[in-house]
Ligand SMILES: NC(=O)C1=CN([C@@H]2O[C@H](COP(=O)(O)OP(=O)(O)OC[C@H]3O[C@@H](n4cnc5c(N)ncnc54)[C@H](O)[C@@H]3O)[C@@H](O)[C@H]2O)C=CC1
């Protein structure tokens with residue numbers, strides 16, 4: 001059986017590598033129009049960082065797994081074609097800022113119609129608006145050139161999370177396959193089910209109609225993001241009341257109906273999908289006249305934006321209401337640990353908020369390149385596909401230093417902000433960092449990775465999202481506060 005996948009990104013690459021690695025009798029070719037990306041997949045330096053990915057790719061590459069830019073040839077030969085192209089939020093025109101941009105999807109569908117001369121199963125792997133399968137069916141059936149071509153469309157959304165993609169693909173909680181409830185649709189579902197059943201227990205492979213499968217993906221991401229916004233909303237309340245959000249998470253997570261996962265308060269969620277998929281759902285709801293439902297889901301984004309803004313405001317107000325020309329160390333730029341992906345990372349909003357006030361940032365991230373950071377900070381929100389502003393790029397170049405280590409970033413800094421929960425940040429030599437910083441030295445922990453008690457003992461002024469506020473911050477003007485006097489006396 002020949003499988004082709006259009007789109008060799010964060011989803012297409014790892015997912016196809018796993019299928020090739022696990023399945024007998026299949027040949028998998030991952031396709032992309034981006035030559036650089038395909039060259040990287042064929043090299044020792046894969047285009048994405050994902051723990052365990054190298055091992056899976058190298059076990060199958062050249063045997064059952066291939067990467068190619070010859071899209072038409074491999075699609076023409078395939079029995080199953082996965083579409084895993086990007087579906088970003090539209091940046092202009094009708095629905096800009098909300099609707100999914102389906103340009104890449106449609107061009108992939110038109111190409112499939114043009115080159116196909118045999119029956120094929122077309123699998124939606126990208127996250128798409130509900131009813132996309134119908135649009136694809138129409139594009140395919142109206143453009144097919146060869147009478148031998150016939151298509152069954154399936155929806156098979158992906159639930160992997162970055163940083164744990166290989167683990168998630170190897171042992172997914174569930175696989176969903178949606179299809180038309182016709183003899184041909186049910187046969188297609190069965191064919192794809194047999195592929196996954198080679199390594200996933202059959203009772204974890206759920207089948208449904210097309211629309212349930214498409215909407216289940218949007219709903220799953222909306223629920224996950226909503227949990228984070230809920231705990232982040234509680235974190236704001238904790239800071240005002242002296243409650244500790246980690247203790248709250250533990251207490252509410254012990255209720256088996258709530259469960260402990262996805263209750264870590266943070267500086268805000270990031271990543272390419274949560275915001276995009278919720279905005280897409282909001283757009284769909286508004287289009288269907290479901291204004292209240294749209295508003296409900298949009299509030300998840302409102303709280304997320306509030307959380308990022310709140311963090312910036314705390315940094316500025318704590319640093320005596322000015323950060324101009326102050327060096328601030330930014331620890332972590334990726335949207336979560338164990339990935340080099342920066343799409344929609346909260347670090348962009350936090351850094352932009354501080355840059356706006358004239359701060360000088362020293363950024364350290366073990367996986368994000370200097371070029372990527374500077375590019376991200378030189379672009380306006382939602383402008384990822386447009387040329388970035390030269391003016392902003394120059395400003396960013398002047399105000400940003402990319403440091404080779406945490407310790408270098410913190411040298412001479414007034415404050416450090418933890419924006420990604422990299423494991424190495426849990427084991428920092430806080431004393432060494434403190435000694436190298438300007439006093440009073442501040443820590444703003446947006447990821448609950450620093451031991452606040454230990455930091456305070458050393459002399460840091462400590463702010464942790466959702467943690468009881470340091471007296472220095474509740475009463476910064478009081479020189480008599482015990483916390484203040486200890487810290488002031490240690491200043492150089
Ligand atoms: N990144 C993630 O963790 C997850 C993403 N998804 C969804 O999967 C889809 C893909 O996401 P990513 O892999 O992150 O995107 P990505 O941007 O990393 O990869 C998409 C790739 O498709 C290629 N492409 C676009 N149009 C093409 C065409 N006509 N022919 C050939 N190649 C084409 C692009 O060059 C790009 O390399 C999106 O819909 C996303 O919402 C779903 C679950 C997880």
Ligand SMILES: O=C(O)[C@H]1O[C@H](OP(=O)(O)OP(=O)(O)OC[C@H]2O[C@@H](n3ccc(=O)[nH]c3=O)[C@H](O)[C@@H]2O)[C@H](O)[C@@H](O)[C@@H]1O
Pocket residue numbers: 127158159160161162163221224228261262263264265266267268269270271272273274335336337
């Ligand atoms: O559709 C997608 O793209 C994927 O989106 C998320 O995966 P991902 O964005 O890779 O990573 P998550 O682990 O979900 O984290 C998203 C963001 O939420 C933040 N987060 C997560 C959990 C938490 O408790 N608190 C919190 O702030 C993370 O730091 C990160 O910024 C979902 O978890 C996947 O199931 C889904 O397939």
